[in-house]
Amino acid sequence: MDSQPLDSDPITGQKPSDHCAVIGVVGDTPVIDNIILGLRTLQHRGQESAGIAVYDGSIIKLKKGMGLVSEVFSHREQNLSGNFYGNVGIGHTRYSTQGSKNLENAGPFVVSSSTGYLAVSHNGEITNAETIREELKRKGSAFLTGSDTEAMLMEIARDVGELGIYPGLKIAMGKLRGSYSIALMINDTLYAIRDPNGFRPLVIGKVDNSYIVSSESCVFDVLGGEMIRDVRPGEVIEMTPKRYTTLFQIRPRRISHCMFEYVYFARPDSIIDNIEVFSTRIKLGKTLARESPVSADIVIPVPDSGRAQALGFAEESGIPYNEGLIKNRFSERTFIMPTQMERKTAVRLKLNPIRSVIEGKRVVLVDDSIVRGNTIKHIVSILRSHGAREVHVRVGSPPIIAPCYFGVDMKTKSEFIARSRSNESIREEIGSDSLAYLSIDGLVSAIGMEKDNLCLGCLTGKYPEPIPGQIKIRQSELENY
Numbered sequence: 001m002d003s004q005p006l007d008s009d010p011i012t013g014q015k016p017s018d019h020c021a022v023i024g025v026v027g028d029t030p031v032i033d034n035i036i037l038g039l040r041t042l043q044h045r046g047q048e049s050a051g052i053a054v055y056d057g058s059i060i061k062l063k064k065g066m067g068l069v070s071e072v073f074s075h076r077e078q079n080l081s082g083n084f085y086g087n088v089g090i091g092h093t094r095y096s097t098q099g100s101k102n103l104e105n106a107g108p109f110v111v112s113s114s115t116g117y118l119a120v121s122h123n124g125e126i127t128n129a130e131t132i133r134e135e136l137k138r139k140g141s142a143f144l145t146g147s148d149t150e151a152m153l154m155e156i157a158r159d160v161g162e163l164g165i166y167p168g169l170k171i172a173m174g175k176l177r178g179s180y181s182i183a184l185m186i187n188d189t190l191y192a193i194r195d196p197n198g199f200r201p202l203v204i205g206k207v208d209n210s211y212i213v214s215s216e217s218c219v220f221d222v223l224g225g226e227m228i229r230d231v232r233p234g235e236v237i238e239m240t241p242k243r244y245t246t247l248f249q250i251r252p253r254r255i256s257h258c259m260f261e262y263v264y265f266a267r268p269d270s271i272i273d274n275i276e277v278f279s280t281r282i283k284l285g286k287t288l289a290r291e292s293p294v295s296a297d298i299v300i301p302v303p304d305s306g307r308a309q310a311l312g313f314a315e316e317s318g319i320p321y322n323e324g325l326i327k328n329r330f331s332e333r334t335f336i337m338p339t340q341m342e343r344k345t346a347v348r349l350k351l352n353p354i355r356s357v358i359e360g361k362r363v364v365l366v367d368d369s370i371v372r373g374n375t376i377k378h379i380v381s382i383l384r385s386h387g388a389r390e391v392h393v394r395v396g397s398p399p400i401i402a403p404c405y406f407g408v409d410m411k412t413k414s415e416f417i418a419r420s421r422s423n424e425s426i427r428e429e430i431g432s433d434s435l436a437y438l439s440i441d442g443l444v445s446a447i448g449m450e451k452d453n454l455c456l457g458c459l460t461g462k463y464p465e466p467i468p469g470q471i472k473i474r475q476s477e478l479e480n481y
């Protein structure tokens with residue numbers, strides 16, 4: 001297991017990162033263009049690697065590479081002529097939470113079995129992957145990677161091979177623990193499968209004569225189609241060019257949708273479990289303004305993550321909103337820079353204040369979340385050095401105090417500035433005049449879902465699923481490192 005070094009990027013590297021994006025398309029025409037466009041739409045969910053597997057009528061063709069979707073699949077002619085000419089396929093972008101960062105661990109994963117070819121794209125994290133891997137090894141299976149996704153696929157292939165598709169998938173899902181929203185291809189048929197807790201989003205839709213499963217609904221808008229519905233927790237949907245059918249639904253042990261999808265991960269133009277992400281973020285900002293009002297002259301967001309919450313804060317408080325920080329869009333992938341330059345300079349390269357907007361002003365600085373606090377600390381300092389009279393930090397989610405075991409790269413407790421510290425000591429550290437986080441009740445009411453149907457594990461340290469011992473042991477090894 002590895003954990004993304006949170007200091008790798010001065011802006012995005014400070015945020016918790018989601019595991020992956022998945023897409024699957026089945027139709028009566030070649031699917032490669034829709035898969036590539038869909039993956040590009042979902043690029044925010046993972047920038048480390050991209051991959052596509054297409055069934056061409058006899059075998060599955062696979063290509064994956066490190067980098068952005070546009071880099072890995074840059075030439076349409078090559079994509080089509082490169083044996084990607086098929087009417088069913090799946091795609092994947094990755095941001096690792098388990099397995100090392102190399103091509104071997106990139107998705108999709110493909111295996112040839114007695115059932116034929118199976119390929120899977122996975123968003124989430126299988127918490128009992130090591131147990132599954134060891135059991136399968138004892139039965140003779142061999143593994144090429146340390147990926148939890150490979151362990152899951154091998155389990156599915158074995159159970160489906162022994163029992164058939166319907167009972168095999170049911171048995172495999174009974175063994176898997178943790179989070180998995182997957183696009184699974186078994187020969188020419190596509191399956192959309194969501195774990196019984198429904199941690200990560202998964203939706204199905206229709207574009208022309210194709211059915212599509214995707215991590216987020218914004219894909220259907222971009223492709224000119226429409227969303228049909230969310231895949232329900234524990235549901236397995238079989239998709240062919242002509243129809244989609246629920247094969248079965250495992251009764252959820254407990255529904256626990258990840259609250260961070262609404263706070264930060266998902267695109268604002270997506271709808272997850274019938275709740276629009278953008279309007280939820282506005283509500284988070286409004287609730288924050290009601291809970292922690294402040295006298296100030298201007299509300300500015302940390303771009304882009306705090307923008308919707310800042311709009312909500314401004315609307316509710318009546319304090320004018322303005323863009324006081326300009327983000328450099330063309331230095332997105334400067335991963336090496338922070339190790340070579342002073343961190344403050346690296347933040348400045350990404351974000352520069354507009355002096356006329358902030359000079360002499362009492363500023364409310366809004367971000368969606370704080371993990372380590374380094375970035376917000378430097379932004380506060382930059383705002384002060386550009387003439388801000390006061391800087392009041394408002395955070396559109398509660399303090400993060402505990403690791404995530406369900407597909408987000410927050411693994412070591414030492415990463416969290418808010419762990420075991422008072423609000424006042426955090427305020428002192430980041431150098432703001434005041435600091436306030438959204439409350440857990442405020443978060444839940446803004447999302448508008450039953451509290452019991454949300455995962456709040458990283459906010460409370462109480463998880464909706466037991467965490468297998470090996471993962472905790474690996475975590476303490478990381479902390480002692």
Ligand code: SF4
Binds near residue numbers: 260404407408455
């Ligand atoms: S622990 Fe936090 S980030 Fe992980 S699934 Fe739960 S709410 Fe989401």
